[in-house]
Amino acid sequence: MLSYTIRRLLGAIPTLLILIGVAFFLIRAAPGGPFDRERSLLPEIEANLNAAYHLDEPLYQQFGRYLWGLLHFDFGPSFQYRDYTVTELIVQGFPVSLTLGSIAIVVALLVGISAGSIAALKQNSRWDHGVMALSMTGISIPNFVMAPLLVLVFAVNLRWLPAGGLGDGSLRNLVLPVTALALPQIAYLARLTRGSMIEVLRSNFVRTARAQGLPTWQVIVRHALKPALLPVVSYLGPATAHVITGSVVIEQIFSRPGLGRFFVTGALNRDYTLVMGVVVFYGVLIIVFNFLVDLAYAWLDPKVRYR
């Protein structure tokens, strides 16, 4: 197990370096610089600015400097928000995004797994068809379409819930964004759980347990649930990535001041370091999460050999 962990950890390092490298050089290769204004600056001023931000150094040196900074959790200064460092902006925005994202994932897991299990246990019943039809709808309606529709119905027409913002920080403000963010994942998880649960329920060990006279619920909880949830565990990595990407638009629509909004505004303002910071931060988060999911999977599934 330990050597497996170490090998997976070493495997994650090239991914991280590629992530940081691609983002870094892509941004440097882009036309237009952070100090481009309608009036061109005096050459001396520009040279001073470039020197202050180390933009005059050769690229490999800048890259090394950036990596070194990252190791110390220093994402560099923001080019647009002059008084802030990118680290400060991330520290400011991330809790807002984390609240939204983690609640959405938990909700998606709870609802998705229960709906999928119910559909599998009552296969080909009305419940099953209902869950499957709903989940197809959930998969087909993107969250950036669902979000404004939810606002239209529940905030504009019915006036039950606020349309956006943090408000007084109460849960009411989270209901719509969490729903919009979680729905596609609920739909996907329900399909996934149903599929694997049906397969597990047909397997020999479940038949044996039933034949021994165990009550149905005990068969499900003690024998079927764990193997049926293995695909769900391995989907957790992609699910996190989807939720993070989705949160970019959801935060925009519901005007929640999280990292996603920094990313979009930073991208439009050509704020190199901020955009880099968010990409690297989220990228590392996704990679670390994938790593943890892999470990959990190896621990849960007896069939995985630690090769």
Add this chain to the structure above:
Amino acid sequence: MSAAAATQAVPEVAGRSLWADAWRKLKGNRAAVVSAWIIGAMAILVVVGPWFAAYAFDFTDFANTSIAPSWSTGHFFGTDTLGRDIFVRTLIGGRISLMVGIVATAVSLLIGVTYGAVAGYFGGRVDTLMMRIVDILYALPFMFFVILLMVFFGRSIVLIFVAIGAINWLDMARIVRGQTLSLKHREFVEAAQAQGVEAAAIIRRHIVPNLLGVVAVYVTLTIPQVILVESFLSFLGLGVQEPMTSWGALVNDGSRELESAPWMLIFPATFLATTLFCFNFLGDGMRDALDPKDR
């Protein structure tokens, strides 16, 4: 006895039973058939429709800005804040969305099939290395890279095709590789090898044609994903340039005018969701029909 054998041997397509079988199964799946018809109708509507529409997609009707749908003004879906006809814009947006869906899928198909077939056919170290690269790329948050590309290199439609196609080939490569691994030890491949046919020709003439079933299913499932990515970009304001539009861009416009002009959101959103819905259903149906596990 021989008479019974003769009637059994007659079935309509001899020798291509996989496709005949799949086709029969697909036709039996009502949801998939209806979806296919709707997709066809949608494609004809967005291609032909704008020529017959009363307004041009970029015509601004200043006398009728933000008006609700009505027959009398000729704006069946209403107009936006600049007085542009939502009906025509939805159709034109559909052209862009469907075109991106098809072209970007073709790009990902080209890369994915080539990559997967080469890795699978050559096997060994080449395969290990190529699949290791795919594994590494898998872990990267590609959506962010596409956004970066669009931001830094401008919003051109060609870039959209390439960027979206370039992020979607990984799954295709994996699936194709798996299939190729099982195909390459079949007799017809050995026969070709024995005759001294070059590797490239074997892949092109013997491997790829036999992958078509799997690829067809996957293409149907990739198109809605690609349309979704394009809409996502357009929603963020990074897609096609105004006054050109796409479903994502229209949904974005609509979501800004929710309270005053909900029709600006509802019509494009319905078109987008319907199309994605139908493609997903059709893809599911095709997978059921062509899945070798299920026979």
